[in-house]
């Protein structure tokens with residue numbers, strides 16, 4: 078899924094700001110960590126299956142999409158001045174271990190892990206959209222446009 082190029086103009090957002098800042102910060106922080114963890118899971122799977130393998134290439138394609146999501150959240154972290162989670166190193170190791178261990182169990186287990194992760198992330202974004210209600214329409218649009226819901 079292709080990300081829409083972020084506008085660089087300093088145009089003020091037209092969305093209102095009634096959602097509590099702490100909630101917005103938490104959403105961006107958790108999503109950033111989740112996308113980061115997803116890429117680490119894929120890294121672990123690719124390490125087991127091999128970069129050149131057919132499966133490795135398929136997973137790499139998915140990992141590339143996750144990288145786009147992370148890039149988006151890196152932008153949001155700067156834009157909204159959110160402190161990233163201090164647990165990123167843990168996500169790094171845990172995600173990689175989960176990816177590698179499910180890959181070692183075989184192709185089916187690896188794909189089941191991937192599908193489960195994507196499903197949880199999708200549901201998670203859906204809940205956040207509901208939580209935000211009518212607030213932060215620009216942020217919600219970014220979620221939808223970037224294919225994070227898929």
Ligand SMILES: [Fe+2]
Nearest residue numbers: 112143146225
């Ligand atoms: Fe993602």
